[in-house]
Amino acid sequence: MALVAASSAPAAAAEPIEIFDAHLHYNWEPKPYYQLDEVLALFKKHRVTGILATSRPNTGTHALMDARHEGLQVVPFIRPYRVRADIQSWFGDPVIFDLVQDEFKRGYYRGIGEFHLSGKSAENEWVKKTVDFAVANDLYLHAHADDEAVEILMRHNPKARIIWAHTGFGLSSDRVTAMLSKYPKLWGELSYRGGITDGSGKLTPEWRGLFERYPDRFLLGSDTWINERWASYGDIMATYRAWLGQLSPAIAAQIAHGNARALFAAGR
Numbered sequence: 001m002a003l004v005a006a007s008s009a010p011a012a013a014a015e016p017i018e019i020f021d022a023h024l025h026y027n028w029e030p031k032p033y034y035q036l037d038e039v040l041a042l043f044k045k046h047r048v049t050g051i052l053a054t055s056r057p058n059t060g061t062h063a064l065m066d067a068r069h070e071g072l073q074v075v076p077f078i079r080p081y082r083v084r085a086d087i088q089s090w091f092g093d094p095v096i097f098d099l100v101q102d103e104f105k106r107g108y109y110r111g112i113g114e115f116h117l118s119g120k121s122a123e124n125e126w127v128k129k130t131v132d133f134a135v136a137n138d139l140y141l142h143a144h145a146d147d148e149a150v151e152i153l154m155r156h157n158p159k160a161r162i163i164w165a166h167t168g169f170g171l172s173s174d175r176v177t178a179m180l181s182k183y184p185k186l187w188g189e190l191s192y193r194g195g196i197t198d199g200s201g202k203l204t205p206e207w208r209g210l211f212e213r214y215p216d217r218f219l220l221g222s223d224t225w226i227n228e229r230w231a232s233y234g235d236i237m238a239t240y241r242a243w244l245g246q247l248s249p250a251i252a253a254q255i256a257h258g259n260a261r262a263l264f265a266a267g268r
């Protein structure tokens with residue numbers, strides 16, 4: 001069998017491009033969808049070599065950090081949610097700000113998020129405190145927010161560094177361009193982002209243009225917010241690789257892992 005397998009393998013099969021998954025939830029409610037050894041094997045199988053790890057509650061992130069798995073860079077972010085319902089109210093809840101400060105004491109966190117904000121809900125004083133806390137402690141923010149809320153976050157503290165979960169979903173590419181050009185410390189994460197490819201899987205001219213103009217401003221993510229996303233993890237990565245393969249190798253490498261590696265380089 002080994003002989004057959006060897007002879008039928010392509011002569012020089014290139015390894016798939018490494019991916020840094022910059023939007024990952026390893027939720028633990030009360031147990032994860034995949035056990036720790038299974039999830040680590042899943043990353044290896046799909047050549048995911050780095051993750052922006054969050055979890056609700058933060059237990060899952062602790063477990064990933066404690067695993068110290070070789071070949072996987074884990075970049076932990078503080079999730080400001082205890083339970084799902086906190087999505088709706090965290091921005092006005094001082095208890096959540098306490099949670100963030102307490103969790104930060106673990107000493108290894110690089111950011112706060114993913115959190116959800118829509119429009120003027122970002123104006124809340126507890127949101128401003130969170131942004132200021134992030135800036136004071138050299139933390140990134142991971143915001144699932146519309147463009148109005150992103151602008152309010154930037155106004156709270158112009159030194160904020162924001163990873164923009166979903167990059168506005170269906171927001172026009174012109175508006176995305178305007179946001180990236182106005183805010184040099186804004187990076188677009190691309191899970192659930194519409195318009196990148198057409199119906200046949202080909203990169204659209206608008207998005208090819210965005211990637212070529214801002215090659216250092218985009219990140220990939222799985223957004224494993226529900227079990228179905230874990231079940232289709234391999235498909236999500238394959239879909240990314242299919243359009244990355246249509247870009248120049250240098251730009252593809254930046255988006256696939258280079259940008260995340262640069263943002264989360266060791267030492268700060």
Ligand SMILES: [Zn+2]
Nearest residue numbers: 023114223225
């Ligand atoms: Zn998410």
